[in-house]
Amino acid sequence: MAVIQMEQRDSTIVALLNAMGPYWTLVIPLVLAIRFTYYRYASPLRRHPGPFLASGSRAWKVWSTWSGHTEMDHIRVHERYGPIVRIAPDELSLASPKAAREVLAADKGFHKTDFYKVFPPPENPDIFTETCEAVHAVKKRHASNPYSMATMHTMAAFIEDTQRLLVDKLDRMCKAQDQYCNLGNYLHYFAFDVLGEVAFSRKFGFLEAGFDVEGAIKLIDDIQWYDGIMGQISEWDYVFRRNPLCKYIPSFDIGNNLVTRMALDEMAKRKRSGKPTERKDLLSQLFDAHAKAPEAFEEGDVFAVAHGAIMAGSDSTASTMQSFSYHVLRDPTIYANLKKELDEAAAAGKLSDMPQWSETQALPYFQACLKEGMRLRPAVGLNICRLVPLEGAEIGGQFFPGGTRIALNGWVLHRDKEIFGHDPETFRPERWLEGDAKMMERFMFQFGGGAHLCIGKNLALLEMNKTLPLLFRDYEMRLLRPDEELQYHSTFFVVQSGLEVRISQRRKA
Ligand code: HEM
Secondary structure, eight states: OHHHHHHHHHHHHHHHHHHHGGGHHHHHHHHHHHHHHHHHHTSTTTTSOOOHHHHHOSHHHHHHHHHTOHHHHHHHHHHHHOSEEEEETTEEEEOOHHHHHHHHOTTSOOEEOGGGGGSSOTTSOOTTTOOOHHHHHHHHHHHHHHHSHHHHHHTHHHHHHHHHHHHHHHHHHHHSSSOEEOHHHHHHHHHHHHHHHHHHSOOOSHHHHTSOGGGHHHHHHHHHHHHHHHGGGGGGGGTTTTSGGGGGSGGGOGGGSHHHHHHHHHHHHHHHHOSOOSSOOHHHHHHHHHHHSTTTSOHHHHHHHHHHHHHHHHHHHHHHHHHHHHHHHHOHHHHHHHHHHHHHHHHTTOSOSSOOHHHHHTOHHHHHHHHHHHHHSOSBOSOEEEEOOTTOEEETTEEEOTTOEEEEOHHHHTTOHHHHOSOTTSOOTTHHHHSOHHHHHHTOOTTOOGGGOOTTHHHHHHHHHHHHHHHHHHEEEEESSTTSOOEEEESSBEEEEOOOEEEEESOOO
C-alpha cells in the first residue's frame, strides 16, 4: 500500500514538472517563497519569536544539527528570544523544566514525531523509534522486566568482567614510560563492551584491541549524525538512505557494521541451538518475553530491542562518564574532595575492590558529582520532540494548537536558574548537597521522561556507579590539557573527544 502511494506521489511530481515545462526554475522558487511567507506571517505560531530562517523553513534546524552544536544554538536562541522559541515553522522549543514535565507526562497524549522514524531499523521499530504510543506501550511492557533494576543486578558480573579488562589495560598504561591514557576512548570502548556482554554475552573487542575496531564506533556516530539531521526533514530520507541505490554505498549499509554483524550472528546462533543459554543475558531474556507473548512481542522485536540497546546505550553511557571525569579532573578541589570520600570509604571497608551499587549509593559527594555532570552536560545533545495532540493542549498556562511540535533540549532545561540556582553554567557538585536535591531531580531530563523514560537507565546507572568510583579511587589522573575545553559534537548523543590524561596507580587493589 505504502509503495503504491509512493509511486502515485512520484508520478504526480513528474506530471507537475512536465506541465511546468521550462518555467520550473521560476515556479519552484516562487512556490517556496510563498510557502515561506505563509509560514512566517500567517501560521498560528507566528506570534512566537525565533530566528528568521526558522520561521519559514526547517533550514535553521537542519543547519544547526549539521553544525554538531545544536544544543549551544538552543541555549543561545533562548537567551535571545525567551522561554518559547520558534525553531521551525511548526516547531517550538520550550525552556521551562515545568512545561517539559507536562509535555512528557505519560497521560497527556503527546506523541513522538516522525524524527524518530529515520533511526534504523525503519522496517521494525524498536522501543526508541516506535512512534505509535499504543504499540510502544506493548513493546515496552514486554521488555521492561529484562531492564528492571533487579534483573540488572544479576548482570553485575558481566559489568565486572569488563571492568577487570579495563583495569588491566589501565595498569599497563601506568607502567608505561609516558603514562599516557586516552581515558575518553577507553571509556567509550568500555561502554560498548559492557553492552556487548550484557546484551549478547560477548564483548565487541574494543577494549582488548585498544582501538575502534573496523572504525565501528565512528561509523555508528556518523550514522547517528545523519539520523539527527535527516530526522528534521524525515521525508528526505527516501531520497538518501532509503533510496534503493544507496545499498551500494558501504557507509549507508548499517548491517555491515561490526556491532550489528555480531548481534545478528549471536541471534542466529541462539535460534539454531534452540536451547536456553547458561547466562541470562538481555537477548535470552527478550527471547523469554517473546516465548510468553509471541504475537505481542515478535521475534523481530527481540533483535530490534537487543540491537537498539547497543545503539542507545553505548555512546550515552560513555559520554556521561567522560563528562564526569573531565569536570572532576579539571577542578583540583573537587577532585581532592572526591578522592577523600573514596579513600575514607575504602579505609572503613565500605567500598569493595569491585564497588557495589549499595556502597556507592552511600557516597554523597560522588553522587553529587555524577548528577552535576548529567545536569551540565547531558548525553543527548539534540531535542527530544513531541507532537501536541490534535485537539491542542495547554502547557504552562499557554495554549498550543494540535500538530505543533514541541522540542525539549536537556542542555537548555538543565540551565534553568529558578530550579538549579544562579550559576547553572558552573560545575558545582555542592548544589546537590546544600540545595533542595529532590526538587532539582524532578526537573532533570538526562534520561528523558514520562512514558519514554530511558529503559536503560538502571543499567547505565549501575555501570557508572560501579566503574567511576573504582577509577577515581585506584588511579591518579592528570588532564593533559587542563585549560582546554573538552571537544565534542552532538549527533543524537554528545560525542566527545580529547579526554587525555597521564595516569598512575593510587592504590593497588
Ligand atoms: C547515561 C546513559 C543514558 C542516557 C543519558 C540516556 C538517555 C536517554 C534519553 C534522554 C531518552 C529519551 C529519548 C526520547 O524521549 O526521545 C532515552 C530513551 C531510551 N534509552 Fe536511554 N540513555 C542512556 C542509556 C541507555 C541504555 C544503557 C540503554 C539500553 C541498554 C538505553 C536505551 C534506551 C531506549 C530503548 C530508549 C527509548 C525509551 C522509550 O522511548 O520508551 N539507554 N535514553
